Amino acid sequence: MGIAQNTGTGSSLLLAAGILIVALGLVLVAALRMLRQRRAELDRREERLTAELQRLHLHEDELAARAAESERIRGELAEQSAASRLLLERTAGLTSAQARDEVVRAAEAEARREAALTVREIERRAVVEGEGRAREIIASSVQRLAAEHTAETVVTTLRLPSEDMKGRVIGREGRNIRAFEAVTGVNLIVDDTPGLVQLSCFDPVRRESARLTLESLLTDGRIHPARIEEAHERSRSEVERLCVRAGEDALLTVGIGTADGMAPELVRTLGTLRYRTSYGQNVLGHLVESAHLAAMMAAELGVDPEPVRRAALLHDIGKALSHEVAGSHALTGAEFARRHGESAEVVHAIAAHHGEIEAKTVEAVLTQAADACSAGRPGARKESVEAYVRRLERLEEIARAHDGVTKVYAMQAGREVRVMVQPEKVDDLRAQEIAREVARQVREELTYPGQIRITVVRESRATEFAR
Missing domain, CATH: 1.20.5 (Single alpha-helices involved in coiled-coils or other helix-helix interfaces)
Structure with missing residues (x-):
């Protein structure tokens, strides 16, 4: 019985092994089938890639052929271009x-x-x-612009409080009138005109000082040489104050306030032009008129009127300095304005207003135009008055150039020149020589009607105080 069991067990194992072998065979068959299919697919892909590669080779050969053809054509074109250029060069030279x-x-x-x-x-x-x-x-x-038409004169008429005041003005044997003329340098004309006397002088500043002096003497009633000198000194200070006031009034008239920063020295010097004329035209009035014209023209052109107004108001300020500084009044005035803080535009316009330097700004051109309009309007200027004033100024310059001379006054409308000298430096003999030399220079340099009297005054004074 034990043998039978062993036999049954062995049969079962053989059966299982057979089944396993069969299964393995089936698996192998399936795997081989799959491998064959995969191999066939790979063969087909290899054939396709080979065909594509062949096409690429054919295309590469075609591109190479085309590149060679292009290079050949490019070479032919270059040869033809060179030949054409050579032909053109030979044809055109x-x-x-x-x-x-x-x-x-x-x-x-x-x-x-x-x-x-x-x-x-x-x-x-x-x-x-x-x-x-x-x-x-x-x-x-x-x-x-409603400008005034004025005529500048060289005579000022003064009304006396009473007719008997003429005797006091003349003084004993003419002492007061001689002292007045010697101190002020102004002719005092006392004639038969009732209640009036006249002051004659070409210099308006000097004439104004003399007018204030005489008014002070007439108000006080005491008229003698010492009193005349005291009144004249006060009058000169008063004229200085009036000059400052005239400058400030001119600024207000044209619309430039003190807040605009104009230097006090410029204002004072501007005011002195109230008493100066150019060809018979009052210089300060001319400047105010020019400032208005320049500002209006600047506004019409759309230009800032402020620098134009300042330049036009100051363009002739050098005329107040012409007796102190050599050179043209335009350049002198420009330098004076520059030193006192005016802008570069204003300084350039002042310097260029007579064309001595080229006008490079709108402000300079407008200043030139305003100056020409103000000076060229009818009745503004008269050549004869200016020539007369220049002749009298030259008379004083000739005499003032001599050593020892302190004061020179051209009087009697230029028919007399009074020369005051320092007695400690000039003796009587030298005084006569100065008179002769001045007369000779006047004859050589000036043209004048009639004759001119040269009077050299040498006066010595001794002053002491009893205390």
Whole structure:
């Protein structure tokens, strides 16, 4: 029985092993089938890649052939271009560089011609339209400005409180009138005109000082040489104060306030022009008028009127310094304004208003135009008065140039020159020599009617105080 059990067990194992072998065989068959399919697929992909590679090789060969053909054609074109260039150079007698330069020059010339024609047309239109516009602006500004027409004289008439005051003015044997003329340098004319005396002098500052002096003497009633000197000193101080006031009034008139920063020295010097004339025209009035004109023209043109107004108001300030500094009044005034803090635009406009330097700014051009309008209006200036004043000023300059001379007064409308000398430096003999030398220089340098009397005054004084 034990043998039978062993046999049954062995059969079962053999059966199981057989089944396992069969299963393994089936698996192997399936795997082989799959491998064959995979191999067939790989073969097909290899065939496709081989075919694609062949096509790529064919395309590469085609591109190489085309590149070779292109290179051949490029070479042929280069040869043809070189041949054509050589043919053109031989035909025109120019190299390619020369031909290129010629073409460029021709283009530049044409461009310049077109530009010149355009510029000329623009300039023509600007001149035609600008001239009319300028006339309109100037005419409008002049019409809007109501300027006074005044005639500057060299005589001031003063009314006396009573007729018997003439005797006091003349003094015993003419002592007071001689002292008055010696101190002030102004002719005091006392004639038969009832209640009036006249002061005659070409220098308005000197004449104004004499007027204030005489008014003070007439008010006080005491008239004698010492009193005349005291009153004259006070009058000169008063004239200085009036000059400052005149300068401030001019600033207010043209619309420039003290807050605008004009230096006090400029204001004072500007005020002194109240007593100065140019060709018979009051200089301060001319400056105020010019400032108004310049500001109105600047407003019409859309330019800031403030620097133009300042430049026009100060453009002749050098005339107040012409006796102190050598040079033209335009350049002298410009330097004076620069030293006292005026802007570069204002300084340039002052310096350029007579064309001594080129006007490079709108402010300078407008200042020139305003100056010309104010000076050129009818009745503004008279050449004869200016020539007369220049002759009298030159008379005083000739005498003042001698050593020892303290004061010089041209009087009697230039028919007499009184020369005051220092007695400690000039003796009687030297005084006679000065008179002769002045007379000789006047004869040589000046043209004048009649004769001119040269009087040299040498006066010694001794003063002591009893205490």
